[in-house]
Amino acid sequence: MHTQAGQGIPVPVTITNSTNFDPQKTRTPQRMKKVCCIGAGYVGGPTSAVMATKNPDVSVTVVDYNKDRIEAWKTNELPIYEPDLLDVVQHARDPVAKRIPNLFFSTDVEGAIAEADIILLSVNTPTKSMGHGAGQASELCHLESAVRRIGEVATSDKIIVEKSTVPCKAAETVRDILNATAKPGLNFEILSNPEFLAEGTAVRNLLHPDRILIGSLNTPRGLAAARSLADLYASWVDRSRIITINLYSSELAKLAANALLAQRISSVNALSAMCESLGADIDEVSHCVGLDQRIGPKMLKASVGFGGSCFRKDILSLAYIAESLHLPQVADYWRSIVGINEYQKERFTRRIVKCLYSSLSSKRLAVLGFAYKKDTGDTRETSAITVVNNLINEGANVRVYDPLVEEDRVWEEVLASSDRRETVKQRLSVWPSAYEACADADAVIILTEWDEFSNKISGPGDARGRGGDRTKRVLDWSRVAGLMQKPMYVFDGRNVLDAAPLEKMGFRVESIGKGVV
Ligand SMILES: NC(=O)C1=CN([C@@H]2O[C@H](COP(=O)(O)OP(=O)(O)OC[C@H]3O[C@@H](n4cnc5c(N)ncnc54)[C@H](O)[C@@H]3O)[C@@H](O)[C@H]2O)C=CC1
Ligand SMILES: O=C(O)[C@H]1O[C@H](OP(=O)(O)OP(=O)(O)OC[C@H]2O[C@@H](n3ccc(=O)[nH]c3=O)[C@H](O)[C@@H]2O)[C@H](O)[C@@H](O)[C@@H]1O
Numbered sequence: 001m002h003t004q005a006g007q008g009i010p011v012p013v014t015i016t017n018s019t020n021f022d023p024q025k026t027r028t029p030q031r032m033k034k035v036c037c038i039g040a041g042y043v044g045g046p047t048s049a050v051m052a053t054k055n056p057d058v059s060v061t062v063v064d065y066n067k068d069r070i071e072a073w074k075t076n077e078l079p080i081y082e083p084d085l086l087d088v089v090q091h092a093r094d095p096v097a098k099r100i101p102n103l104f105f106s107t108d109v110e111g112a113i114a115e116a117d118i119i120l121l122s123v124n125t126p127t128k129s130m131g132h133g134a135g136q137a138s139e140l141c142h143l144e145s146a147v148r149r150i151g152e153v154a155t156s157d158k159i160i161v162e163k164s165t166v167p168c169k170a171a172e173t174v175r176d177i178l179n180a181t182a183k184p185g186l187n188f189e190i191l192s193n194p195e196f197l198a199e200g201t202a203v204r205n206l207l208h209p210d211r212i213l214i215g216s217l218n219t220p221r222g223l224a225a226a227r228s229l230a231d232l233y234a235s236w237v238d239r240s241r242i243i244t245i246n247l248y249s250s251e252l253a254k255l256a257a258n259a260l261l262a263q264r265i266s267s268v269n270a271l272s273a274m275c276e277s278l279g280a281d282i283d284e285v286s287h288c289v290g291l292d293q294r295i296g297p298k299m300l301k302a303s304v305g306f307g308g309s310c311f312r313k314d315i316l317s318l319a320y321i322a323e324s325l326h327l328p329q330v331a332d333y334w335r336s337i338v339g340i341n342e343y344q345k346e347r348f349t350r351r352i353v354k355c356l357y358s359s360l361s362s363k364r365l366a367v368l369g370f371a372y373k374k375d376t377g378d379t380r381e382t383s384a385i386t387v388v389n390n391l392i393n394e395g396a397n398v399r400v401y402d403p404l405v406e407e408d409r410v411w412e413e414v415l416a417s418s419d420r421r422e423t424v425k426q427r428l429s430v431w432p433s434a435y436e437a438c439a440d441a442d443a444v445i446i447l448t449e450w451d452e453f454s455n456k457i458s459g460p461g462d463a464r465g466r467g468g469d470r471t472k473r474v475l476d477w478s479r480v481a482g483l484m485q486k487p488m489y490v491f492d493g494r495n496v497l498d499a500a501p502l503e504k505m506g507f508r509v510e511s512i513g514k515g516v517v
Pocket of ligand 1: 166
């Protein structure tokens with residue numbers, strides 16, 4: 001193996017016998033198309049891995065200034081947990097047989113930018129935490145810094161692709177920065193190509209996307225750039241699913257999709273509050289409503305509230321855009337989706353307090369699940385942060401168990417959002433198994449829908465890969481019953497339990513949106 005100049009990227013070389021060397025017979029190898037992805041996170045890593053796997057003749061380099069993250073991507077202990085991701089990464093990163101490696105991870109951001117034909121911007125775009133628009137607008141400083149770097153480093157034309165979720169018209173910002181920083185004479189085409197994967201199913205979503213959106217300017221160069229990107233996807237996605245549209249429609253469509261998905265959950269959660277008073281069952285209501293083909297069955301599961309790094313921030317971003325367009329009613333409409341989500345978390349806590357005789361003082365509560373959804377170790381914006389803090393503020397001792405989330409992560413998240421840090425330190429604990437968390441507990445509270453906690457699923461849970469056996473455990477509820485204080489309450493914030501068999505064991509089961517008739 002040899003190394004390409006300045007890149008540290010191994011490429012195979014052919015050793016030629018110098019006596020037989022005939023320059024006329026050697027073909028200049030066709031230059032491999034090069035993609036650089038800036039941002040090695042939940043989107044950049046999996047997207048690049050799938051793109052590289054499906055395009056063996058394209059070199060894909062993922063760069064990030066976070067050295068630890070990049071080093072982890074080079075190992076078999078990937079920095080994020082996603083079912084089947086390691087297989088896809090290995091396929092392109094450490095191929096066997098005749099394939100040459102075409103997926104690389106590096107901290108050499110400048111080097112990869114300089115070499116690239118296409119640059120995917122997959123940096124984080126969180127909610128602004130300070131200044132104008134704090135708590136609402138998207139923070140574009142990471143995007144800006146990546147684009148500045150491109151402008152400073154580029155010596156050839158590039159296609160710049162917004163994969164990050166950005167406010168509508170962000171492409172104008174990107175263009176403005178490039179115009180100001182890049183060398184004269186270079187051409188940059190900016191495309192919007194939002195990502196729709198969901199964590200826990202990222203590989204499946206990337207391999208079988210509902211659609212690929214590519215937004216471009218309606219100019220010959222813009223359309224040509226869109227075609228280049230479409231060609232990469234066409235290696236594995238049917239052309240009929242690759243939609244090329246207006247640049248700004250594409251940017252807005254991403255925010256709209258997340259807002260509409262979250263809106264369904266908030267609608268169902270609002271109904272769940274009604275069900276509890278009316279003696280109706282939200283699972284039955286959702287099922288019946290979802291049978292209408294115009295509505296469909298997905299994203300109608302009542303819960304303790306949606307979490308994750310994107311729904312809240314993207315809705316707030318949409319609302320902020322509406323407000324800046326002087327459309328306050330529209331902004332209020334979008335914000336109400338987040339409002340119901342907050343209400344759902346508070347409502348869930350209040351129910352726990354009420355059932356436990358209106359006081360949690362010194363009570364032991366086992367929290368099962370801390371991730372914002374199953375099959376991920378991601379805790380960003382998880383509802384568990386709010387619920388755990390609320391319980392601690394009510395005086396409870398909270399004992400957390402999650403099959404995948406690291407102990408440090410739980411501490412960081414709870415402490416970061418508490419204004420009573422010393423109290424948290426006294427009352428929070430994290431345990432390596434559900435049984436240890438449940439020991440002597442007055443109540444069990446399910447906050448993530450891990451298969452392990454459900455008594456509806458027979459056999460081991462279906463999460464695979466990193467986390468090994470921990471994600472395949474099955475909770476023995478009769479053993480839990482033997483460990484708990486009496487009466488034994490279970491608050492099912494994810495409706496993963498069939499209450500009847502548990503009630504036979506003596507549990508009092510409180511589910512979301514299930515009223516007592
Ligand atoms: N997490 C998800 O499931 C999805 C996220 N998105 C969007 O994709 C974007 C990225 O999200 P995630 O991957 O979750 O974020 P992340 O936080 O996991 O990864 C972003 C990475 O970018 C790196 N970075 C930031 N600025 C950089 C710079 N100037 N140079 C080099 N590296 C830089 C960070 O160090 C970090 O590792 C966001 O806009 C998000 O809204 C879209 C669809 C799904
Ligand atoms: O832009 C993004 O980041 C992504 O956001 C979501 O993906 P994700 O947040 O990973 O996961 P979802 O499955 O959408 O779940 C989000 C939250 O809603 C909750 N949820 C989901 C579905 C449901 O019916 N009920 C419900 O409470 C989940 O438990 C989780 O807390 C979208 O589904 C993706 O299409 C999008 O690309």
